Amino acid sequence: MRAKLTITALGLLSGAAQAQSLDVGVELPSMNVAEYHRPYVAVWISHPDHTVAANLAVWYQLDDGPEGHGEDWLKDIRQWWRRTGRSLEMPVDGVSSATRAPGQYTLSFSSDDERLSALEAGSYVLHVEASREVGGREMVSIPFEWSEDGEAELSDTGSEELGEVRLSIHQ
Amino acid sequence: MKLRHLLYMCVAGATAVQPALAHRMWLLPSSYTLSGDDQWITVDGAVSNDLFFPNHVPLNYENVTVHTPEGEALSVEDGWVGALRTTFDVHLTEQGTYRIVEGGSAWMAFYEEDGERRRMRGSLEELQAAGFFENPTAQVFHSRRNVEAYVTLGAPSTDAFATTDEGLELRPITHPNDVYVGEEASFSFVMDGAPAEGLEVEIVEGNDRYRDDPGAVTVTTDADGVFSFTPEEAGRYWISTSVRGSGEFEGHEIGVGQSYVVTFEALAL
Numbered sequence: 001m002r003a004k005l006t007i008t009a010l011g012l013l014s015g016a017a018q019a020q021s022l023d024v025g026v027e028l029p030s031m032n033v034a035e036y037h038r039p040y041v042a043v044w045i046s047h048p049d050h051t052v053a054a055n056l057a058v059w060y061q062l063d064d065g066p067e068g069h070g071e072d073w074l075k076d077i078r079q080w081w082r083r084t085g086r087s088l089e090m091p092v093d094g095v096s097s098a099t100r101a102p103g104q105y106t107l108s109f110s111s112d113d114e115r116l117s118a119l120e121a122g123s124y125v126l127h128v129e130a131s132r133e134v135g136g137r138e139m140v141s142i143p144f145e146w147s148e149d150g151e152a153e154l155s156d157t158g159s160e161e162l163g164e165v166r167l168s169i170h171q
Numbered sequence: 172m173k174l175r176h177l178l179y180m181c182v183a184g185a186t187a188v189q190p191a192l193a194h195r196m197w198l199l200p201s202s203y204t205l206s207g208d209d210q211w212i213t214v215d216g217a218v219s220n221d222l223f224f225p226n227h228v229p230l231n232y233e234n235v236t237v238h239t240p241e242g243e244a245l246s247v248e249d250g251w252v253g254a255l256r257t258t259f260d261v262h263l264t265e266q267g268t269y270r271i272v273e274g275g276s277a278w279m280a281f282y283e284e285d286g287e288r289r290r291m292r293g294s295l296e297e298l299q300a301a302g303f304f305e306n307p308t309a310q311v312f313h314s315r316r317n318v319e320a321y322v323t324l325g326a327p328s329t330d331a332f333a334t335t336d337e338g339l340e341l342r343p344i345t346h347p348n349d350v351y352v353g354e355e356a357s358f359s360f361v362m363d364g365a366p367a368e369g370l371e372v373e374i375v376e377g378n379d380r381y382r383d384d385p386g387a388v389t390v391t392t393d394a395d396g397v398f399s400f401t402p403e404e405a406g407r408y409w410i411s412t413s414v415r416g417s418g419e420f421e422g423h424e425i426g427v428g429q430s431y432v433v434t435f436e437a438l439a440l
Contacts, residue, residue, distance in 0.1 A: 068206070069207050069209075070207070071206055071207040071208070072206060072207035072210065073206070074206040074207070075204055075205055075206040078438060078439070078440065079203075081206060082349070082351075085206070086206065086325050086326040086327075087326045097213075131279070
């Protein structure tokens with residue numbers, strides 16, 4: 001999976017640092033399958049060596065349902081679970097939320113958001129991982145640069161469980 | 172069984188024997204990696220030719236013990252012994268790594284009677300009563316085995332790993348519940364607490380029923396008792412090794428041996 005760099009503009013070199021916005025677009029495709037369950041999805045940012053820099057979102061069944069506790073199946077978001085999920089106390093405020101139906105979603109984070117506050121300028125990778133009960137699992141990863149005034153429009157597309165994943169960094 | 176009386180002398184001169192066992196012992200949990208606060212796993216135990224298909228005899232249920240992440244003993248539940256396999260459940264309520272182990276010990280004597288070589292299996296007491304320890308024509312053997320599996324609820328931990336410094340024990344370098352395809356995994360063996368150098372370790376991926384060549388890989392532990400390998404496929408694996416040597420029991424020289432098996436899974440990245 002290669003991310004396509006459509007625009008990169010290093011912003012104003014002068015002037016006071018403004019709060020930046022980091023927007024993540026996640027598309028959950030509609031599935032024509034006999035048994036459909038909304039996917040569990042994790043969105044996080046890692047350093048290039050895979051160590052986790054920021055947890056942005058985890059969508060899973062928050063309430064107990066007929067299948068038991070939603071947290072029982074978090075391990076199926078297997079890369080996220082290994083890299084960070086298993087060492088978190090779930091639910092995580094501002095990160096955990098309910099599963100979502102097929103559609104396009106945009107998550108917006110301000111650089112002064114506490115989830116991003118630990119990000120220093122440097123190279124990172126955005127990961128979006130989706131895992132569906134009795135379905136498939138897919139992860140889309142987009143490398144990006146983070147700086148005080150950098151801007152970027154990046155995207156990549158999954159093949160089955162994820163549609164387009166977009167990363168937009170702007171003032 | 173007071174094994175403390177048994178002085179193993181086989182470390183320095185350990186003879187690593189090729190674990191060419193016709194039958195393979197294993198414990199296979201339904202999950203190795205779990206999330207949540209309260210989980211059940213079911214575990215199959217068998218001695219079989221194919222990994223991991225029960226087709227010979229069940230593993231001994233009475234010898235199964237479970238150690239919690241805190242290192243406490245935990246009872247297994249719903250135990251059942253069938254013709255081909257043993258099954259039991261384990262209730263996981265602590266975060267961390269559990270160790271499940273079937274530990275066995277067997278005594279045997281080889282002796283001559285009426286000019287013929289014979290052998291007798293029995294308890295230590297039975298062999299003592301038969302006078303084999305004092306019989307110069309008899310050779311007594313004591314063998315032990317550990318068949319293990321490690322299962323993690325939440326984040327992996329290491330307190331449940333055996334640290335008795337007695338016999339053959341696995342030490343994680345890579346945690347057995349943190350093995351991934353394409354990443355080198357390393358474990359080490361200690362014998363009576365000291366690095367077990369020169370052990371031949373056999374590694375076989377499960378589902379060998381569907382392969383013409385079982386694809387067993389043999390690696391040898393280095394001076395630190397460490398061996399490494401990189402799984403090429405996601406799935407469940409079986410690791411086995413054994414040592415054999417001479418030991419001493421209450422002043423009598425005996426033969427001693429220990430075998431060790433652990434199953435684990437390699438996850439896809």
